[in-house]
Amino acid sequence: MVETVIELKGVEKTFRDFWMRPLAQAVRGLDLEVRRGDVFGLIGPNGSGKSTTIKMVLGLIRPTRGTVRLFGLDPRAKAARTRLGYLPELSHLHPFLTAEETVLYYAGLSGMKRAAARARTAELLEELKLSHVRRRTVGGFSKGMARRVAIAAALVASPELLILDEPTSGLDPIGTREVKELVGRLAAGGMTVLLTSHQLFDVQDICNRVAVVSAGRQVGGGVVADIVAAARDKRHALEEYFEERLNAQKDEQ
Numbered sequence: 001m002v003e004t005v006i007e008l009k010g011v012e013k014t015f016r017d018f019w020m021r022p023l024a025q026a027v028r029g030l031d032l033e034v035r036r037g038d039v040f041g042l043i044g045p046n047g048s049g050k051s052t053t054i055k056m057v058l059g060l061i062r063p064t065r066g067t068v069r070l071f072g073l074d075p076r077a078k079a080a081r082t083r084l085g086y087l088p089e090l091s092h093l094h095p096f097l098t099a100e101e102t103v104l105y106y107a108g109l110s111g112m113k114r115a116a117a118r119a120r121t122a123e124l125l126e127e128l129k130l131s132h133v134r135r136r137t138v139g140g141f142s143k144g145m146a147r148r149v150a151i152a153a154a155l156v157a158s159p160e161l162l163i164l165d166e167p168t169s170g171l172d173p174i175g176t177r178e179v180k181e182l183v184g185r186l187a188a189g190g191m192t193v194l195l196t197s198h199q200l201f202d203v204q205d206i207c208n209r210v211a212v213v214s215a216g217r218q219v220g221g222g223v224v225a226d227i228v229a230a231a232r233d234k235r236h237a238l239e240e241y242f243e244e245r246l247n248a249q250k251d252e253q
Helices: 050-057 099-109 114-127 143-155 173-188 200-206 224-230 237-252
Strands: 004-016 022-035 039-043 065-070 084-087 161-165 192-196 209-214 217-223
Touching (some): 022 209, 039 200, 050 065, 050 161, 099 114, 143 161, 173 192, 173 200, 217 224, 217 237
């Protein structure tokens, strides 16, 4: 049997004010399953509940109803958290640390021994084409270079699950291609990846399964190869499917 890495069942999240009055229902009855080896795309318009869902998977917030499991555990459990790496949409790196020091810092947070941390840091900086700037402070980096440092930090502990929030945001075409190639290599090596992105062409290139969410609900999803096979325009198949599912939801309302 294929292991389930992330599982959401009947998940709802309602945000409340100081007096516990409901302000917004961000997620509504969401069921989701990410299996080991998946490159899973969570896609939807702004305000669809993607970020809230990611925060619940990370254990940063708790669902109002339903259950969230990470490797079969509560997401806040240390045994679950130590098995994942996370790249937020906005990477806040310390501007006075070098690229090498930044990655070593995150290796230390994960509990890696110094020798292993140095070896792994050197390996990642080489793979992400940052070796030549490893002793430069990240405060002077371009957004693309800073993004690659943040990716190295997320990968330093060799996680089983990598969560990427808008991984190609703000990158030029070359940087975008390099990130996509890296995700492909990680998946080929057996890593499970969950990502969110507004760039549906990129999602189509690298994901094997997707879920479409809108207004906190799942309104579509499935195997990307099947979506492409059924599309009129193979190149823009996921974009076509995405718009179709959102329009169908509007019609139902």
